[in-house]
Amino acid sequence: MKKYTFTDKKDTRSGFGAGLLEAGKRNENVVALCADLVGSLKMEAFIKEFPHRFFQIGIAEANMMGIAAGMTIGGCIPFTGTFANFSTGRVYDQIRQSIAYSDKNVKICASHAGLTLGEDGATHQILEDIGMMRMLPGMTVINPCDYNQTKAATIAIAEHHGPVYLRFGRPVIPVFTDADQKFEIGKAWMVNEGTDVTIIATGHLVWEAIQAGEKLAEMGVSAEIINIHTIKPLDEEAILRSVAKTGCVVTAEEHNRYGGLGDAVSQVLVTKHLAPQEYVAVNDSFGESGKPADLMAKYGLDAAHIVEAVQKVMARRNK
């Protein structure tokens, strides 16, 4: 099982930067806002091409969310950029009232999500953002898996009317999806078909799931791997179709075990097709400083932990 190989490694945030430039070229209503993190969000190319459509807000995220909401009144499509922590928790009330409840066409673009931010530590490593954004009525929540998919998602959300939370990260990781892929919001991507277990992964964990799949194949286990890039609305049909075949599920995400992809999938299983599930997620704790790979191992988010979870869930199914 070497279906997905890679020749390149890139960060997902650069995928966002490339996607933003392309979205800006396709639609003159696209504007970008940033709270003093232009370099971190890879917005330079957009700013160079469209200086009048870029708004430097300064270190004032609440004001940025309000300004973005106001800019939609008149037809602009604002993309806000800052770290995931400051894109969500810091400004939850602003997003709730001025964007989600007001149904404003704002794209909240969040970099440096999760543990893989690394050395900066827990103050900057938000692990609750998917949960918070999922709970907001009308909010679309997207967590793409690599550079190409992030670029495609960024272009796609400009064409989608309504508030969107787009989550991506800092580390360079393998690029394994097609450069010219079609990104459909709410439509899961079948990475690899299998019959013994369904592994549902999002964001950086999709590559870990692929590696886990290779190890499992060596052990004689056929894993079906699904990339859920859109956590809300969730592609329930794809999940149920797979679970009907395999009868057990492992979810994998760079997020707290509460409120994220795992809970979203669990909600589907519990109401529509009971099946055992194991979570690969951070076990209700904050992160800490360290190298991304070391943190992923310590907090149980790597391929080895996915393999372990698969063994557990298959044992539970077989009982």
Add this chain to the structure above:
Amino acid sequence: MDLQHLENIAKQVRRDIVRMVHGCQSGHPGGSLGCTDFFVALYFHVMRHNAKEFNMDGIGEDLFFLSNGHISPVWYSVLARSGYFDVSELATFRKINSRLQGHPTTHEGLPGIRVASGSLGQGLSVAIGAAQAKKLKGDNSLVFTLHGDGELQEGQIWEAAMYAPHNKVDNLIATIDYNGQQIDGPTEQVLSLGNLRAKWDAFGWDVLEMNGNDLADVIRVLELAKAKTFKGKPIMILMQTNMGHGVDFMMGSHKWHGVAPNDEQLQLALYQLESSLLDY
């Protein structure tokens, strides 16, 4: 529109406010009555707006944002009486299945409202965004806002206060209802605002002052503010008002910030506003 006619509208709006709040035994009459003259001047004299064909984008129209959303009764009344929706709908205020939510929202599709407000401190940022979008689109119309003075205790206001002059958002006329009252008491006791004029001035705004309960002064200063637009600075008007203006037992007291009159108090209020229960 002549002053006497505007005065008559203001009186009618004040009647609407006390009836609406009495009707559901809930809501905020004090600030609504205090800001009535401002709303009437804005919607019936100062703003260029299209009540009959409301659309969210408001291209070519002046826009208004209410940041202190709890004074929704005065806004709903003025929107209805300037033709955005039927006056009879005012009776549904704060009741189930109504478009007139306790605090204004776009969620129920009420014409005239472009963003939800209620959680304080957010409206100035939204207005700045709308004003910048207008500039980007080459639309020379204006953006107006209203804020409570107690609301200035929210930090987001000062983020916005810093941003607008830096970016020369000079198609924006912001207003503060400077009545000196908030729920828990006078602002000077709860958390004093200091020298507001000096603060806004220091942030780089063009600051004006007006008597918000003198319609002639409100019109004069709003027109002056309009003349100062597109000159490089955002404009801030400090509007002195009396909470509860027009109903003597409500005047000047924070106790009427969010309390509904009982039957007897309604009758007294309507008497003072030269009306009676019979013409409801």
